[in-house]
Amino acid sequence: MRIATWNVNSVRQRLDNVLAWLAECAPDVVCLQEIKCETAAFPREPFERLGYNLAVHGQKGFNGVALLSKYPFDEVSHGLHGDEADIQARFLEAVISTKTGCVRVVSLYLPNGNPVSTEKYTYKLKWMDRLIQFSHERLKLEEPLVLTGDFNVIPAVVDAQRPAAWVNDALFLPATRERFRALTDLGLTDAIRAVTDAGDLYTFWDYTAGAWAKNDGIRIDHILLSPHAADRLKTAGIDKHVRGWEKPSDHVPVYVDLDFEPR
């Protein structure tokens, strides 16, 4: 089973790119972030025509997450517990059934947090604390869990081409990285790091200043696996070439192949 994540920076602007990528990647489950539209405005038809079930949690203008699945959804819920006043559309959770078992998948869009001297950064850190609590609860279920999306976290120096440029940034500050490490300390596995310790593996290149041409990238889109999901990990990869397409998102897809064949 191939599960992928992609911050598309507007699903309506990126529709042609997303359809072209689906054709070549052929994922079974896709987590989308920054769909930038209300739920009712999501272009459902082209995805349903390809055989995907849809779950969408949108809002007007900003944010918005979605799930596509060739397998049926058992349970779908949106919103991250711990702050009833938080109305930003950044979290969508579903249980997906296959003939050989279930997998719980979360499509998340973690707050950016810049500028760090504002309430935006405290919102990010509190959101991460809530995510740690959520993960702690879900890991008790001892089931395959795929926690994935745009984390807006550069986990380590090796995950940026120019780490010095990010030392005071909300994506790389110690308080940010400590909380990401708290997630992995709970027992979640960073799928890319499970298959390679190589550098030059990025998922985002800024639109400005020729960042793509200079390969001035960062790795901030992640797939975290519970032990029961990590046991099934076959491959993990980043579809870097998609950044070179016409009218690209500033992020590229990341995917894992999990073995859900009968045993």
Next chain:
DNA sequence: ATGACTCAGGAACTGAGA
């Protein structure tokens, strides 16, 4: 150089992104 592009909203710009 707290900039450079790209998006949504809404009709000229601003805010947000990272």
